[in-house]
Amino acid sequence: MTRDNGMEIRVLAATGVCGSGFREASLAEGMRRQPHFIGCDCGSTDPGPYPLRVGVTAFPRVAIKRDLRLMLLAARQAGIPLLLGSAGTAGGAPHLAIVKDLLCEIAAADHFNVEPLDPALRCTPQSIASHSLYENADPYRHVESSGTIDLSQAQYEALDDRRVRVTGSQFMPAETYTVKLEGAEKAGYQSVVIGSIRDPFIIRQIDDWVARVYDRVQTRVADVYGETLSRHGYVFHIRVYGKNGTMGPLEPVKDIRTHELCLLFEVTAPTQEIASSIAAITRHQAIHLPIPEWSGLITGVACPYNPAYLERGAVYRFCVNHVVEPDDPYEMFPIEYIDVR
């Protein structure tokens, strides 16, 4: 990075997300370039809404501590800041507390080893340009808290076979500093039934068969619960693996030729007991659902588990995705200084 006054700012990015790991030798190699600070993002929405809502980290505590320890010791030895973003996966108060505790543990007692190996990785203009693609809907415009990074005029030039110079990237400051705010909520309690189908007569009419299971289960739930559980008081969903379990409505392949399908029946309800009761109803309705090709009682779904349902406990979903305009950039981020000796 080069500021307007021509002063170079060197940033060491140790890893894409704290807890996912990096080679000690790579960090040592980076420190030899005398960075002005070490920066590391600790956040991700890859793990879904669960860590945000429940206040836990996605990577194991030991893995986060390992990365933090190496970065903190390197920063302290060089006398430079270590800047962490979205602490503990989601950046909420409990996540911050976990990372703070880890940093205090590390700061309280440890030593420092550097293994001076030459990392085998290298950067090319193409690899640097490619990185702007990752997880961004638009490769040229990245909107951040204090403005927009515009890479549409960026040039990538090899300095040698390992280093790349980037020029022409622009930063357009936002008129108002903003903070992205995400929230997650409990969606209910879930129970699931896993089953498979091997009968070719059922497989060839699977769409119709699934529609009939939906209908049977909903009718039976209404019989059992009556007014106490409305049709919208629970969510019943069937995934058909071997057909469109992965891609759902985006699946372009409509005709399947397979000898076996895996079904996942999911029930999400206000309590675990209701979810499991509906899952039990589902098992019974699905396995005995008649088809025209056979007369007499059939058992059309193979269930590997007994009881057939699995209780998944509470499940969560994202419920807030807002842009906040704070009066002061720091008002949402209280700062507490801790001196560890």
Add this chain to the structure above:
Amino acid sequence: MATLGDLARLIRSKNAGLFELTFDIMFAEPEVYERVRDSGALTREVVAAHYGLPPDEVKFFVCDNALAFKASIPRPVFQGDLLDSDNHGGQLYAPLIEIEIPGL
């Protein structure tokens, strides 16, 4: 005739935030990238057709300096919601593999 799966070094999909999916189609050799780019066989309309979407719902980028194409589409279900089938959005690129590129 060859497919994108034959020609690309990497075809991948991933979440871009909670509401969009993004696809990267990346090449190792400039000549192969240029062959695909100049064939006209990989466009916003072609990507839209492979996901059953109207073309105006697809963002499409030709990235010369990365030897890559990029497309982004709305998620059918928000990430992590009850009916989401792929929380990472990582297995949704498969239809792109089959796109046919004329020549050689």
